[in-house]
Amino acid sequence: MPPPLPHASQHVHIALGERSYDILIGAGLLDSPQAWQGLPRSAAALIVTNATVAPLYAARLRAALAPHYRTVHQVDLPDGEEHKDWPTLNLVFDTLLARGCDRQTVVFALGGGVVGDMAGFAAASYMRGVPFVQVPTTLLAQVDSSVGGKTAINHPRGKNMVGAFYQPLRVVCDLDTLKTLPARELSAGLAEVIKYGPIADMAFLDWIESNIDALMRRDAAALAHAVRRSCEIKADVVGVDEREAGLRAILNFGHTFGHAIEAGLGYGKWLHGEAVGCGMVMALQLSRRLGLVDEAFAQRITALIARAGLPIVGPALGADRYLELMRGDKKAEGGQIRFVVIEAPGRAGVRGAPDDVVRQVLADCTR
Numbered sequence: 138m139p140p141p142l143p144h145a146s147q148h149v150h151i152a153l154g155e156r157s158y159d160i161l162i163g164a165g166l167l168d169s170p171q172a173w174q175g176l177p178r179s180a181a182a183l184i185v186t187n188a189t190v191a192p193l194y195a196a197r198l199r200a201a202l203a204p205h206y207r208t209v210h211q212v213d214l215p216d217g218e219e220h221k222d223w224p225t226l227n228l229v230f231d232t233l234l235a236r237g238c239d240r241q242t243v244v245f246a247l248g249g250g251v252v253g254d255m256a257g258f259a260a261a262s263y264m265r266g267v268p269f270v271q272v273p274t275t276l277l278a279q280v281d282s283s284v285g286g287k288t289a290i291n292h293p294r295g296k297n298m299v300g301a302f303y304q305p306l307r308v309v310c311d312l313d314t315l316k317t318l319p320a321r322e323l324s325a326g327l328a329e330v331i332k333y334g335p336i337a338d339m340a341f342l343d344w345i346e347s348n349i350d351a352l353m354r355r356d357a358a359a360l361a362h363a364v365r366r367s368c369e370i371k372a373d374v375v376g377v378d379e380r381e382a383g384l385r386a387i388l389n390f391g392h393t394f395g396h397a398i399e400a401g402l403g404y405g406k407w408l409h410g411e412a413v414g415c416g417m418v419m420a421l422q423l424s425r426r427l428g429l430v431d432e433a434f435a436q437r438i439t440a441l442i443a444r445a446g447l448p449i450v451g452p453a454l455g456a457d458r459y460l461e462l463m464r465g466d467k468k469a470e471g472g473q474i475r476f477v478v479i480e481a482p483g484r485a486g487v488r489g490a491p492d493d494v495v496r497q498v499l500a501d502c503t504r
C-alpha cells in the first residue's frame with residue numbers, strides 16, 4: 138500500500154508487475170515523513186546530487202532519511218550535461234566503494250535528469266543492482282526523466298548511448314523545488330510537457346495552451362496538473378512497452394533532431410529541453426511534408442513552443458552533419474533513420490523519411 142500523503146498530494150501508479158511503483162506528486166514532500174516510509178530497510182543510503190542542488194535540498198533529504206538509515210552518504214557531482222559521462226559516473230562508484238556500501242544500499246537521485254540518469258545507471262550496475270529512488274527537482278525530471286526507468290550517460294558520438302533500463306522503487310516529486318528553478322530550465326521542462334499533447338492527448342494540449350502563462354509564472358495548481366497529467370500519459374505508455382519494443386518510441390517525439398542538436402553543438406550548449414522543443418518543430422515540419430498533418434497544426438504547436446520560451450529555429454550545423462548524427466540515433470535500423478512523426482493530431486508513429494525531405498526540413502528550420 139502506498140503511504141498516506143500530505144493534503145493535496147497525488148499518486149500516479151506505474152504498473153509493471155513486480156517492478157511497479159508510485160510517483161508521489163505534491164508540495165512539501167521532501168519534509169513529509171510519509172513520502173519516505175515503506176522503502177527497503179538498509180544500513181545505508183547514498184544521495185547522489187550535484188553542486189547546485191546539494192546546497193538547496195540535500196540537508197532536507199538527509200533529515201527525512203535519517204530515521205530510516207544508520208548512515209546517509211552523499212556524493213555531489215559536477216553540474217551540467219557535459220558531465221553526464223564515464224568519469225562523473227565513476228565518482229558514484231568511487232563513493233559507494235569507499236564507504237563500504239553493500240548491495241542493500243538505497244541510492245537516492247536528488248536533482249534533474251542528468252543526476253537521475255546517472256544515479257540510475259550507477260544503481261543498475263553497482264553490485265549488479267541496488268535499490269533506487271528518484272527525487273526529481275526540475276520540471277523536466279518530474280514530467281519525464283525520473284519516470285520509466287531509462288538511465289544512461291552520453292558519448293561524444295551520441296546522446297544517452299550507454300545505459301540500462303532500471304526502474305526506481307518510487308519517484309517523489311516535491312513541487313516546491315520548482316520554485317528555485319532558473320527560468321530557462323522551467324522552459325526546458327515545458328518542452329517535454331507540450332510533447333505529450335500532439336503524441337497522445339489533444340485535450341491536454343488544449344489545456345496547456347490555455348494555461349501556458351500560468352505555467353510560465355509557476356502557478357502551483359497549473360504545475361501540479363501538468364506534472365500529474367504528464368506522468369499519467371508516460372505511465373500508460375511505459376506500462377504497455379517498458380523497453381521500447383514499439384509504442385514507447387513516441388515519447389521521443391522531437392528527440393531525433395534534438396539529440397543531433399545537443400551532440401552537434403557539444404553537450405550543454407543548448408539545454409536538452411530546448412533541443413527537444415526545436416526538434417519538435419522540425420518533426421512537425423517533417424510530418425507535414427510527409428502529408429500527415431497540415432501546416433495549421435504544425436504552426437499551432439510551434440506557436441506554443443515559442444510561448445514557452447523555447448527556440449524554434451535550429452543551429453546551422455549543416456544537413457550532412459545532422460544526418461550523420463541522426464543515423465547513429467538509437468531508433469535507427471541498418472543506418473536508416475527512423476523519426477517519430479505525428480500521424481494525426483494526438484497520435485504519433487515511427488517511420489523513415491527520404492533524405493531529400495529531411496534536408497528540406499533542415500533548410501526550413503535552421504539558421
Ligand code: NAD
Pocket residue numbers: 187189190193216217218221248249250251252254274275276277278281282283284285286287288297314315316317318319322325326409410
Ligand atoms: P539537469 O539535470 O541538467 O538540470 C537542469 C539544471 O537545473 C542543472 O543546472 C541543475 O543543477 C539545476 N537544478 C536542478 N534542480 C534545481 C532546482 N530545484 N532549483 C535550482 N536549480 C536546479 O537537466 P534536466 O532538464 O533536468 O534533465 C535533462 C537530462 O534528462 C538530459 O540528460 C536528458 O537526456 C535526460 N532525460 C532523460 C529521460 C529519461 O527517460 N531517462 C527523459 C528525458 C530527459
Ligand code: GLY
Pocket residue numbers: 281282284285287385386388389
Ligand atoms: N523520454 C523518453 C522515454 O522515457 O522513453
